Amino acid sequence: MEQIYDKHHESVYRLAYAYTKNRADAEDLTSEVFLRRFTCGKTFDSESHETAWIMRVTINLAKDLLRSFRYRFTVPLEDADLVFESPEESEVWHAVMNLPAKYRSVIHLYYYEGYSVAEIAKISGKSETAVQTQLYRARKLLKNALGEEFSHETNSAILQRNG
Amino acid sequence: MKQIQQYCSAMDKIKHDPACKQEVLNMAQRNQIHMTKRSGKIAGTAIAAALLAANIGGGYLLLHGRNQALNPPVATEIESEIDLASAAETAALPCYVSRMQEYYAGLTGEPCDFDFTGLGRDFENVSAEDENWRVELKAVTGCDWILYYFYDVTPLQGQSWEQFQQEHPRMEAEVFGGGRTDHLERCGIMPGAEHNPEDGAWHCYGRVFNSSAQPFFHADKTFCLRAQISTAELDTEVTREPLDFVSAEFPLEESDGFNNIFEAIYIGQGANMLGMDPAMTRYAVTPFGMNFFSDPYESGKRDSNTYTDFGEQSFMDITFTSADDGSETRMAVYDGIIGYHEEEGTGIQYSFAAFERPLDVTKFAPENDVLTAEAAATADDVQTTETQTITEVPVQDYEAIPRKAPADVPCVVYGARDSLTGEPFDSLTGPYPDTTPEEYAQFEQVAVYSRYAKLLVNGREMKGIGEEISPDENNMLNITFAWTPDENVKNQNISIDILPEPVFDDPIAYGKSEGENIVIIEPYKFKDYVDPETNVVYPSSLPEAIAAFKPDPAAENCVPMRYSMQIDLSKVNLQESPRGKQLTFLVDYHAADTSGSKKDVIFRGEYILMIK
Numbered sequence: 072m073e074q075i076y077d078k079h080h081e082s083v084y085r086l087a088y089a090y091t092k093n094r095a096d097a098e099d100l101t102s103e104v105f106l107r108r109f110t111c112g113k114t115f116d117s118e119s120h121e122t123a124w125i126m127r128v129t130i131n132l133a134k135d136l137l138r139s140f141r142y143r144f145t146v147p148l149e150d151a152d153l154v155f156e157s158p159e160e161s162e163v164w165h166a167v168m169n170l171p172a173k174y175r176s177v178i179h180l181y182y183y184e185g186y187s188v189a190e191i192a193k194i195s196g197k198s199e200t201a202v203q204t205q206l207y208r209a210r211k212l213l214k215n216a217l218g219e220e221f222s223h224e225t226n227s228a229i230l231q232r233n234g
Numbered sequence: 235m236k237q238i239q240q241y242c243s244a245m246d247k248i249k250h251d252p253a254c255k256q257e258v259l260n261m262a263q264r265n266q267i268h269m270t271k272r273s274g275k276i277a278g279t280a281i282a283a284a285l286l287a288a289n290i291g292g293g294y295l296l297l298h299g300r301n302q303a304l305n306p307p308v309a310t311e312i313e314s315e316i317d318l319a320s321a322a323e324t325a326a327l328p329c330y331v332s333r334m335q336e337y338y339a340g341l342t343g344e345p346c347d348f349d350f351t352g353l354g355r356d357f358e359n360v361s362a363e364d365e366n367w368r369v370e371l372k373a374v375t376g377c378d379w380i381l382y383y384f385y386d387v388t389p390l391q392g393q394s395w396e397q398f399q400q401e402h403p404r405m406e407a408e409v410f411g412g413g414r415t416d417h418l419e420r421c422g423i424m425p426g427a428e429h430n431p432e433d434g435a436w437h438c439y440g441r442v443f444n445s446s447a448q449p450f451f452h453a454d455k456t457f458c459l460r461a462q463i464s465t466a467e468l469d470t471e472v473t474r475e476p477l478d479f480v481s482a483e484f485p486l487e488e489s490d491g492f493n494n495i496f497e498a499i500y501i502g503q504g505a506n507m508l509g510m511d512p513a514m515t516r517y518a519v520t521p522f523g524m525n526f527f528s529d530p531y532e533s534g535k536r537d538s539n540t541y542t543d544f545g546e547q548s549f550m551d552i553t554f555t556s557a558d559d560g561s562e563t564r565m566a567v568y569d570g571i572i573g574y575h576e577e578e579g580t581g582i583q584y585s586f587a588a589f590e591r592p593l594d595v596t597k598f599a600p601e602n603d604v605l606t607a608e609a610a611a612t613a614d615d616v617q618t619t620e621t622q623t624i625t626e627v628p629v630q631d632y633e634a635i636p637r638k639a640p641a642d643v644p645c646v647v648y649g650a651r652d653s654l655t656g657e658p659f660d661s662l663t664g665p666y667p668d669t670t671p672e673e674y675a676q677f678e679q680v681a682v683y684s685r686y687a688k689l690l691v692n693g694r695e696m697k698g699i700g701e702e703i704s705p706d707e708n709n710m711l712n713i714t715f716a717w718t719p720d721e722n723v724k725n726q727n728i729s730i731d732i733l734p735e736p737v738f739d740d741p742i743a744y745g746k747s748e749g750e751n752i753v754i755i756e757p758y759k760f761k762d763y764v765d766p767e768t769n770v771v772y773p774s775s776l777p778e779a780i781a782a783f784k785p786d787p788a789a790e791n792c793v794p795m796r797y798s799m800q801i802d803l804s805k806v807n808l809q810e811s812p813r814g815k816q817l818t819f820l821v822d823y824h825a826a827d828t829s830g831s832k833k834d835v836i837f838r839g840e841y842i843l844m845i846k
Contacts, residue, residue, distance in 0.1 A: 088248050089245075098251060101258075154247070163237065169816075179245070220236055222236070222237045
């Protein structure tokens with residue numbers, strides 16, 4: 072259990088954060104994801120299958136939370152304790168965080184976690200076309216919010232992460 | 235320079251608290267012990283009760299209500315889902331068990347291994363057919379408050395999915411008994427089902443809510459199933475079956491009162507359908523959902539039952555909190571009804587909330603059986619009374635009454651545009667690079683529809699995302715949605731769903747409740763446009779309607795529809811963005827047939843307004 076937790080907990084937590092935008096809910100979601108993992112009795116063919124399962128459960132639980140009565144009526148405040156390296160970093164962060172959740176998640180999975188469109192489709196249970204469309208729309212929204220100088224082109228750092 | 239990498243570097247700073255690790259591992263270990271116990275490998279009532287409480291409840295906390303009268307769980311009845319799953323591998327499940335599991339799995343996208351054994355019955359050779367379709371009742375399951383039944387539809391002429399959708403062969407169900415009838419609420423293809431017949435037949439389901447305060451079984455009801463095949467005008471009663479599987483296993487409990495249940499359902503209206511808000515002092519929890527009842531109140535009506543459903547994918551959920559360790563199990567409410575039942579000067583308000591997944595509540599012993607006794611007595615009194623059933627459309631606050639536009643309202647206003655740029659769609663190569671020719675053709679038709687819809691805010695037409703708008707002097711936005719379909723569409727139920735932030739495409743409602751920040755938007759169904767002479771709705775399918783669509787706003791048959799509402803920005807929780815505050819919502823335009831089942835969204839408008 073510990074090994075599985077150590078391997079995935081940061082990814083789960085950050086994905087949960089990308090959905091909920093606050094640490095407390097992200098922590099609760101992370102705990103619930105691992106509880107499900109440890110009690111579901113599943114065995115996986117490969118590590119990638121297990122990873123996909125964990126990420127999918129994270130997404131489903133996050134969706135449940137965002138749909139919940141409590142969440143809709145107590146909109147969480149975004150954590151304010153992040154220290155940004157530059158005003159641009161702050162702008163980009165807040166622009167992503169202000170995207171609708173489905174766009175935030177696809178941006179996070181693609182650019183931060185480095186999943187391919189096909190992998191995101193598998194994780195999120197959507198078609199690849201739908202994921203591509205969401206990526207397209209998310210980029211457009213970011214461009215709209217941040218102006219023409221915004222670039223979503225990946226650099227070597229991202230590619231390394233993807234690799 | 236602003237780059238997406240800056241999001242990544244900022245996200246790197248979000249670290250998971252290391253202290254959470256041990257907590258999670260400890261909880262997981264407890265849970266494993268718990269499951270071991272539930273499989274019967276450890277004996278001891280006290281331990282079992284404690285472990286159960288750690289699961290989903292030695293007691294409930296629900297909304298603002300708290301039940302303090304619940305008995306401890308009965309240890310000897312504890313079973314393990316794991317054991318049940320194992321058993322399922324070695325023995326064929328009854329049809330009602332496997333179908334119910336299939337239903338929930340389709341609903342949630344996750345496997346369901348909940349054991350419904352004992353809560354239903356299977357049927358053999360209960361069917362009706364015409365030359366095109368065979369409809370066979372397979373099984374029924376449920377409780378006193380909700381029934382699910384399952385049937386197969388077999389195409390006898392090799393019909394396609396599209397034909398299945400168009401003709402909608404179905405089995406409708408009613409529950410008769412005690413002078414009262416409960417009608418079908420929904421039926422159709424299983425959630426998440428493939429579009430191809432499974433084993434030569436489509437698996438379908440139907441659902442009947444109990445629209446009164448009288449349990450199904452205790453009033454000695456008879457379950458009567460009727461098969462109706464709409465294309466052949468066959469309306470055949472195929473069977474009447476007693477609900478002998480429904481027992482008092484999930485009786486009513488008393489609570490301190492769930493005073494806000496109606497607010498939760500009808501956010502923003504301030505009052506419920508009755509104009510009063512009696513505390514919901516009794517409830518029943520079953521694996522399928524939760525039912526609430528008020529205390530009886532005086533009513534001027536002799537015999538009336540009024541209810542409405544609050545829609546699929548509604549926004550409420552119910553949290554069950556363990557009295558032992560405070561752990562929570564949150565149950566999303568997928569659908570439900572709300573209403574009141576009045577007889578001989580006495581009324582009871584009720585609501586049933588259907589869970590999105592089953593809840594294991596079999597361990598909770600009843601504290602009392604108050605309503606059961608009352609209901610049985612009432613049923614005897616009304617054996618010969620004709621029940622009046624009225625289904626009401628929820629009345630919206632904000633005087634948002636749709637109306638036909640006056641003749642001089644211009645019709646053609648809104649082009650099919652890229653919702654982000656406002657530019658016309660000339661090709662699909664941009665946002666939809668993988669579009670197939672069939673999808674492309676469908677899209678073109680949808681685009682045709684969308685040219686005849688518009689959104690006006692404070693009298694100004696909105697064309698895309700990011701437009702700036704100022705509220706009026708009272709801080710209000712006056713919003714009008716208008717759509718001008720042609721004759722082919724007006725023969726269908728047309729509805730416009732307005733959705734807040736495009737998060738998960740769920741039609742949800744914002745509202746105003748006790749100072750919380752909410753936008754008020756609810757789906758509204760427009761009138762039926764059934765041919766008054768033939769009483770037939772046609773074309774019966776969306777694809778046909780699209781194919782036949784030839785917009786002509788000058789034609790007499792062009793029926794513009796308008797839906798106006800106001801949004802008070804002082805009550806709205808606007809989103810922050812680098813450009814300022816924004817209001818985001820989607821508008822879906824649907825067509826539906828007379829069964830009430832919503833068909834595909836015809837088109838969608840997506841708006842992000844920058845509030846100045």
